Amino acid sequence: MTQPVDLLERPVYGMAQIDRVLGLQSGTAKRWIDGYQRQGRHYEPVVRHESTGNDVATWGEFVETRLLSEYRDAGVPLIRLRPAVEMLRRELGTPYPLASARIWLDVSGRELVRRVQDVVSLDKPLQLVIVRTGQQVLDWSPQARDFSESSDWVNSGFGEQICRLRPRASIEEVVIDPLVSFGEPTVQGRGVRTEIIGELFRAGEPVDAIADMYEMTRLQVDAALRYELVRSQAA
Numbered sequence: 001m002t003q004p005v006d007l008l009e010r011p012v013y014g015m016a017q018i019d020r021v022l023g024l025q026s027g028t029a030k031r032w033i034d035g036y037q038r039q040g041r042h043y044e045p046v047v048r049h050e051s052t053g054n055d056v057a058t059w060g061e062f063v064e065t066r067l068l069s070e071y072r073d074a075g076v077p078l079i080r081l082r083p084a085v086e087m088l089r090r091e092l093g094t095p096y097p098l099a100s101a102r103i104w105l106d107v108s109g110r111e112l113v114r115r116v117q118d119v120v121s122l123d124k125p126l127q128l129v130i131v132r133t134g135q136q137v138l139d140w141s142p143q144a145r146d147f148s149e150s151s152d153w154v155n156s157g158f159g160e161q162i163c164r165l166r167p168r169a170s171i172e173e174v175v176i177d178p179l180v181s182f183g184e185p186t187v188q189g190r191g192v193r194t195e196i197i198g199e200l201f202r203a204g205e206p207v208d209a210i211a212d213m214y215e216m217t218r219l220q221v222d223a224a225l226r227y228e229l230v231r232s233q234a235a
Contacts, residue, residue: 004157008060008096012183015055018062021176021185022069022167023234032068032078033061046082047098049089059178060096063162066150067098070143074125083120091116101160104148110138168230173223185227187220197221198228 013021018029030036034052035045045051047064057065068078088097091112103109114129116122128144131137140148152164152175164177167185175188185194192214200210211221 006158007154007156007161007163007178008058008063008099008158010059010178011056012059012178013057013062015057017183018057018065020231021183022066023231024069024072028072029057029065030055032065033057043079044082046078046085049086049095059183060099062178062183063099063151063165064096066165066167067144067147070147071126074123074143076123076125078126080123081126084116084122084126087116087120088113099162101153104151105153105160110140114138168227171223171227171230173220174227187214187216187224190214190216190220192216192224194224194227197224201225 015030015033016026018024018033019026022029031043031045033045033047034054035048036043042051046068047061068081071078071081085097088100088103089095091097092100092102094100097103103113110129114131117127117129128141129138130141132139146169150166150169151162153160154163156163164175166172166175168174173188174185174194176183176185180186180191181193186192187194187197197210197214200213201207207218207221207225210216211218
């Protein structure tokens, strides 16, 4: 009998590919996932427990990097998230705490994150959970909410896991699935890589012609082109 495969452990991406897909500056994914050296000093990673030197990231590591990308403009070094990630790793007993269903789907998830944030004195710009002003109500930060709304879940042999992500929360038609097109961004339901649509458009192909070619709507083509533009501008 075939054993179920843990999707989060599936090797999918090279570091440069993650930078390109998420619109990060060159070298960012490697620093966040595996740490880096600068002026003789070693900086520990945010995603991995320790540096491994492995330049291939798993789907779980990509999912966590997708969340971190929401905080790229926080104005605070993301390395300051490491104590919170490490504490969540211990609490949840998983190498991918930021991708854990217990955080995002359990009713107690926000309370756990808030407690960890308080214990490690996490900088406010990096917090995932906030307390609404004038109320004792826990809510996701805008960045965490965008990530949550960009995530699709599936009940696998390893419990609920994120099986699909949107690289941009505002562009619903573009998705990333580790089992489709080698994890490259595609148009949802069609499997056509946004990169191909962008290349055709830059070569002078009209939007309507591209839509007809791949049996897509104009809205889907426009969404793919919008993602390609936003990604290229952000990098």
